Amino acid sequence: MPDTAWWLDLLWTVVKGVLVAFGLLTTFAYMTLVERRLLARMQIRWGPNRVGPLGLLQPLADAVKSIFKEDLRITKADQLVYTLAPLIAITCALTAFGGIPAGPAGSFFGLDPWVYKLDVGVIGLLAITSMGVYGIFLGGWASGSKYPLLGGLRSAAQIISYELGMGLSILGILMLVGSASFQSIVGWQANNGWLIIFQLFAFATFLVSSFAEVNRTPFDLPEAEQELVAGYLTEYSAIKWALFQMAEYVNMITASALMSTLFFGGYKGPVFLEGVIPGISNWPFIWLILKIAFFLFVFIWVRATLPRLRYDQLMRFGWKLIFPLALTNTIVTGFYLTYFRSAGLWPLALLGLIGFVLLVVLSDRARKLWNTPTHRPDAERPAATRPLGGD
Amino acid sequence: MSEFAHLIVMLLIAGGIGVLAVVVSILLGPKKPSASKLMPYESGNDPEGTGRERFPVHFYLVAMLFIVFDIETAFFYPLAVAYQNVGAFAFWEMVTFVILVLVGYFYILKKGVLEWN
Secondary structure, eight states: OOOHHHHHHHHHHHHHHHHHHHHHHHHHHHHHHHHHHHHHHHHHOOOOOOSSSGGGGGHHHHHHHHHHHHOOOOTTTTTHHHHHHHHHHHHHHHHTTTTTTOSSSSTTTTTTTSSSOTTTHHHHHHHHHHHHHHHHHHHHHHSSSHHHHHHHHHHHHHHHHHHHHHHTTHHHHHHHHHHOOOOHHHHHHHHOOHHHHOOHHHHHHHHOOOOOOOHHHOOOOOOHHHHHTTTGTTTTOHHHHHHHHHHHHHHHHHHHHHHHHHOOOOOOOGGGGGSSSTTTTOTHHHHHHHHHHHHHHHHHHHHHHOOOOOOHHHIIIIIIIIHHHHHHHHHHHHHHHHHHGOOOOOHHHHHHHHHHHHHTTTTHHHHHHSSSSOOOOTTTSHHHHHTOOOO | HHHHHHHHHHHHHHHHHHHHHHHHHHHHSOOOTTTTTTTTSSTTTTTOOOOOOOOOOOHHHHHHHHHHHHHHHHHHHHHTTTTTHOOHHHHHHHHHHHHHHHHHHHHHHHHHHTTOO
């Protein structure tokens, strides 16, 4: 029989877990509203503003509607997997966020402001989020219809391709910090400055990869409405559809939190405010929430700005550009740390800046590079009979 | 409680919320199934085949490449975390490994595996 401390620990973990989960669900609900309103403002029109003041009750109305809708069970679907798929997606999405630290240890009324803390923090979190691809792919496969199958396949191929870029982008950070736990990474940044300064190049590849990982425009091919209905979502109705949407938005929040924690100093606030209100840079939640909100805004902004890539362009972009660039960043960071570590870290920052500027300046050249076919033209190969990008 | 127990608690909570939502929806939603309502969607036509057709081999290739290169990444993680303790030797080991992997990468590039058309 475990003692009292064990039960208390369990109790507080459950309380924190439930808080995180419901916090995420509320954020998701209001995120959909904010997204619609912001998209509307960017297109010079009003978003939803009829249900409640400023449309604030719109998410509630949507939620109630999706609960009271009929839950269809498609005859040709594999019933077990069809039901399981959205559950997998939402479980992975919600679990992943629990590992993000929202403040220093013990700052949340004497409790630690995270649900679980793994020594392999970043890697564990990437592992959990990437399990979400099972939900999407199985959902597409189990629906027993052709559009969902294609959408699911595309989605699986896209997510695993960009996972490489994501995994390789964080290697530079691990090299600099020497640990994979979020707490050490944030602590390192408090001492040495935000990691985006030293890993600007890695941030660029990481940002692009996370857009692709969470299926957002310009990489939302799996659910390209104009191309294949709603992809893996086609056969889903009512709450199961809502669960998939929820998983997507929660993943977006997690990706934003990941970027804030890895590159933008995590839960630490600006130190210069310490003179005004002592201890303000250590307040839990507030700084992380501000940073997450900023990245969520970027997600919406990009959606209103960029057109979608074609599928073949998307895969080429991931394999021929993001992957080699992230690898290069790893090698360069490693080289610098081995031979020029004594010169301090600022030259590394300069190197990253030069690389980033070069990337922007040469973007036209780079586009040609990844869009020209690399394989030798085969004489025996007949002309393509399928339309481009039809895979 | 160990940290992995916390992770499992979080997993159970997350999964529980999903199950709860589905169960509540099944209990509260209307149930009026009909044959045409439960038909797989095929743009309004009667569906043909099973919906689990053969699909292009490209997806298999990408998945296999992912396995190869993801294992490469997995080998990098311990190296990266221990990097500041192992010195120049580790860097050249890493370069050698990357070159070996890149040989494979250029091979698939020239074979046109990443071309998709």
